[in-house]
Amino acid sequence: MQSLQTTRLSSKGQIIIPKAIRSLHGWENGQEFIVEETEQGILLRPYKPASLPKTTLAQVAGCLKNRYQGKAKTIEEMDAAIAQGIRDSGQ
Template identity: 60%
Template sequence: MQVTRLSSKGQVIIPKALRAAHHWEVGQELIAIDVGDGILLKPKKPFAETTLAQVAGCLSYQGKLKSLDELEDAIRQGVIQQWHDRS
């Protein structure tokens, strides 16, 4: 357990070992949650949490189904084009 103090401005320093353990860096946004006898700090996520069922609709495909060979060929062509563009 590590001890820290509340400043006159209401600021608390999170000990370096805890910041490192959670990979929190300068500018990290945190959510403060009242848990009754204390406060829980959690990193703010860039997007609201969703389930696969909530987003699966955007994955639908209306065209003719592609075979595995067609998919692999498209990937191959994309890689060749990407390398060609770098020349």
Template identity: 55%
Template sequence: MKVTRLSSKGQIIIPKALRAAHNWEAGQEFTAVDVGDGILLKPKKPFPEKTLAQVAGCLKYRGQPKSLDEIEDAIRQGVMEQWHDRVDTRE
């Protein structure tokens, strides 16, 4: 754990090792979140958050629309494959 200090101008220096580990450079913007006994600094996302309705249709799909059951089956299969791969790497 690194120790840093609040300046008279309200600035805090993020230690170089942490900046390097997260690829943060001068000018990086953060949001400050009050978490009760401290704050959480989160790097600001390059694009504003969008809702599904705002982005639905931006990627064209050619083919028969999938049913909700087909989508859920595909998700279930993907989860099982990831779980299986994780178990195999631990053995």
């Protein structure tokens, strides 16, 4: 696939990617790109942060197994600890 279109560099250093190309690739406002310098110019590649593998609740809970050795906490105790953590962080 090759599409040749022209664009201009603005006084702020911005380049507009033509709408047809943005639509073709599904790029929305805020899309991040990796800018790579090549012998022929620059290459823009969409930035895709690494995602965590999908897991089940059982897998997550399994990694916590045998970690906490104290008495089981109630929902109320957990809520109070979370609220205290928020207060302590100043948020």
